Amino acid sequence: MKTTSSGIAVVLLVAMLAVHSALADISCSDVLNDLSPCLPFLQGKAAKPSESNNQCCDGVRALYAAADTRPDRQATCRCLKAAYVQVHAVLSAAQELPGDCGLSLSYNITPDIDCDKIE
Template sequence: MMKPMCMVLIVTMLMMAVMPQGEAAIGCGTVVSYLNSCIPYLTGKGPLGSCCGGVKGLNSAAKTTPDRQSVCGCLKSIAGSYSVNLGKAAGLPGQCGVSIPYKISPSTDCSKVK
């Protein structure tokens, strides 16, 4: 459990270092804090549990286009560099009753998210 958490923190720190400041209110640290309870489910080590609460909270917090693009970039980075089940990650919003305007995938073009 510690190794996946370390990877998430490393990815978060890298994303925060390269993100332009002041454009989006939601950074990767915030994304990780909302979705931390999803890690066991997405890595096949646990049930869905309380993950949907975080998914719904993050969706509610991402109100502007820059916020949604920032969240998309963080999710894309995590999905591409972290050992998550991409099918579970892509299906998570629908499973939690949330609609997002993009697919959670390493190939998503976040600049097109509105």
Template sequence: MAGMLMKIACMVVACMVVLAPYGEAIITCGQVTSNLLPCLNYLRNGGQVPTNCCAGVRSVKRAARTRPDRQNACKCIKSACKDYPGIIEANAAILPKKCSVKIPYHIQYSIDCSKIQ
């Protein structure tokens, strides 16, 4: 009987691990903002991209593994642009490339986050 319960428990855990990527977004706006805050000066003024900014961009990309996470990160970034005025859209658009991070969409203010895959 104990062996059967152990097998069932293992199966439940395995299902949770497999199905977890299809759940709700787990990346928070706090994570996104804190990771990208070192980019603020570059986003407003251009120039050299700080190393800690690129580290933050990579962290956000790593954390946003699922579609809901990517969509939530997009919404957080759009919201942060309103909270931190003066961001130049062209600087935001080129930031992933300057940090050698590939993302499957173009960063712009008018982006529809719900369409991000």
């Protein structure tokens, strides 16, 4: 049986994704569920997260507490990065949200963030 280098690369990529998925306990559906009450604020339709819904900051705090390992924080970052584009979030609102909810993050979620660098 002859194996090509592209075939080996595909096998390695699938193996790496399987390991990564096994390490992270947070799913994108969890992230989106926690942040769904924040949509009015993130889309610029509310001036503050609390004006759109008190559940917004509750969801942000729950997500922050759940992302307690590096793989979870990186998985959360990837989900937020993908969701940012889908919900047409206002960049300033996305960057202000943690602080508006009383949390301090060491990074900002942007469309071009490298989630692999998050500790």
